[in-house]
Amino acid sequence: MNKGLLIIVSGPSGVGKGTVLKELRAKNPNIVPSISATTREPRNEDTEGVTYFFKTESEFKKMIDRGEFMEWAIFSGNYYGTPREYVEKNLNEGRDVLLEIDVQGALKLMESGAEGAYIFIAPESLDVLRQRLRGRGTEAEDEIERRVKAAEWELKQKDKYDYVVVNRVVRDAADEIENIIKQSK
Numbered sequence: 670m671n672k673g674l675l676i677i678v679s680g681p682s683g684v685g686k687g688t689v690l691k692e693l694r695a696k697n698p699n700i701v702p703s704i705s706a707t708t709r710e711p712r713n714e715d716t717e718g719v720t721y722f723f724k725t726e727s728e729f730k731k732m733i734d735r736g737e738f739m740e741w742a743i744f745s746g747n748y749y750g751t752p753r754e755y756v757e758k759n760l761n762e763g764r765d766v767l768l769e770i771d772v773q774g775a776l777k778l779m780e781s782g783a784e785g786a787y788i789f790i791a792p793e794s795l796d797v798l799r800q801r802l803r804g805r806g807t808e809a810e811d812e813i814e815r816r817v818k819a820a821e822w823e824l825k826q827k828d829k830y831d832y833v834v835v836n837r838v839v840r841d842a843a844d845e846i847e848n849i850i851k852q853s854k
């Protein structure tokens with residue numbers, strides 16, 4: 670049996686990653702989303718073991734020490750990491766696994782030599798990103814500027830990825846990713 674494909678997707682906060690990936694998964698129910706561990710507080714939409722495994726900082730650090738993560742990073746003051754076992758089991762059983770991780774984590778994975786399709790979802794421009802962050806109304810203006818600043822650095826890393834998909838229309842971006850996955854097999 671062929672091994673599954675590891676699909677790594679990153680993109681700045683507000684770019685619409687979640688919506689694009691939801692569309693992709695609706696059309697490709699065979700793609701297995703990896704479940705990360707994190708130290709951030711659960712939000713209303715979160716379910717333990719479904720959206721994340723919620724850990725204390727001390728539990729998370731023990732997992733790091735035991736080598737349980739494929740990659741991990743600190744994002745906005747919290748730890749996030751990809752538990753290795755679940756991902757490898759699914760890949761070995763021939764299923765494609767989707768990692769939605771931040772840019773630092775993706776760069777670490779590349780450096781570790783992990784093979785896969787590395788995809789960066791980019792906004793049309795920083796101005797469009799700023800408008801989207803304002804539009805969703807969940808962040809104060811200073812937090813919006815912080816995220817736009819972070820996005821400037823993230824966008825500078827985009828050429829290290831195998832593919833850059835610009836999210837103009839959700840449907841088109843999801844189709845583009847679907848084609849990338851087909852090509853990568």
Ligand code: 5GP
Nearest residue numbers: 705706741742744749750751769770771774
């Ligand atoms: P949120 O707190 O909004 O769920 O996620 C914040 C950021 O952490 C997003 O950019 C998300 O892609 C990233 N993230 C989620 N899980 C992981 C992970 O396992 N590793 C890394 N490096 N980033 C992650």
